[in-house]
Amino acid sequence: MLQGEHLTLTYRDGESTLDAVNDVSLSVEDHQFIGILGPSGSGKSSLLYLLSGLRRPTAGDIYLDGRAYGKMPDRERVALRRSEYGFVFQQHFLINYLTSLENVMVSSPVQDKAHAEQAKALLTDLGLGEKLHRFPYELSGGERQRVAIARAMVHRPRIIFADEPTGLLDRHTGLQVMGLLRSYRDQGSLIAVTHNPEILTEADLVIRMRDGQVIKVEDRVARKTEEATA
Numbered sequence: 001m002l003q004g005e006h007l008t009l010t011y012r013d014g015e016s017t018l019d020a021v022n023d024v025s026l027s028v029e030d031h032q033f034i035g036i037l038g039p040s041g042s043g044k045s046s047l048l049y050l051l052s053g054l055r056r057p058t059a060g061d062i063y064l065d066g067r068a069y070g071k072m073p074d075r076e077r078v079a080l081r082r083s084e085y086g087f088v089f090q091q092h093f094l095i096n097y098l099t100s101l102e103n104v105m106v107s108s109p110v111q112d113k114a115h116a117e118q119a120k121a122l123l124t125d126l127g128l129g130e131k132l133h134r135f136p137y138e139l140s141g142g143e144r145q146r147v148a149i150a151r152a153m154v155h156r157p158r159i160i161f162a163d164e165p166t167g168l169l170d171r172h173t174g175l176q177v178m179g180l181l182r183s184y185r186d187q188g189s190l191i192a193v194t195h196n197p198e199i200l201t202e203a204d205l206v207i208r209m210r211d212g213q214v215i216k217v218e219d220r221v222a223r224k225t226e227e228a229t230a
């Protein structure tokens, strides 16, 4: 469905340059759960920005159903990103003067009662049923992160990109949130960046990055199939 081919993202800082992503190729299939692990600064967020069309690669291209981002006008790429993808950022980026429910509705394609009910149900599933009308500054860090997760899911995107979705959560809440994200696989794919391998126990594919490169790909589905047939 989604393919990144020979992706490189070079940041320029005066005279020096840094390849945050260095010749990475990666495919995402329908209903697949991909985990990305790697030390701080290894290029995990940068890779998500490229795959989701938030940033343009310095080299390489990304294809959704065979259509190259590189050939798309900006407007089309932005529209595609809004309808097909959901993004949970490392920082939550909620709008401070909107309530939890309004922050989620921002990414809903239609602002009607049915969609508002769906947003409420999602927030309730994430344990925020009592806090629909709170503003972000009236929520804890973990609660804000859960609102951001609801916002990424509400328009039922084909792929959710989650950048450290549980980084701010305690273990119990983190596992609960991962459970909800994982259950999204019935509807679409999930790509999650994390420092915590524990939340990737059900991932189909685990990718390890270092210095902008993929140093290891662990295909857990293939391994499970081998184990089952051995």
Ligand SMILES: Nc1ncnc2c1ncn2[C@@H]1O[C@H](COP(=O)(O)OP(=O)(O)OP(=O)(O)O)[C@@H](O)[C@H]1O
Binding pocket: 011, 012, 013, 018, 020, 038, 039, 040, 041, 042, 043, 044, 045, 046, 047, 090
């Ligand atoms: N806007 C930028 N300009 C210049 N360099 C950048 C920029 N954004 C990131 N970098 C550098 O690119 C490299 C990769 O950064 P990136 O944010 O992708 O890493 P990461 O794996 O997500 O790290 P973390 O786990 O800390 O979030 C780092 O060395 C970082 O300093």
Ligand SMILES: [Mg+2]
Binding pocket: 044, 045, 046, 090, 163
């Ligand atoms: Mg990051």
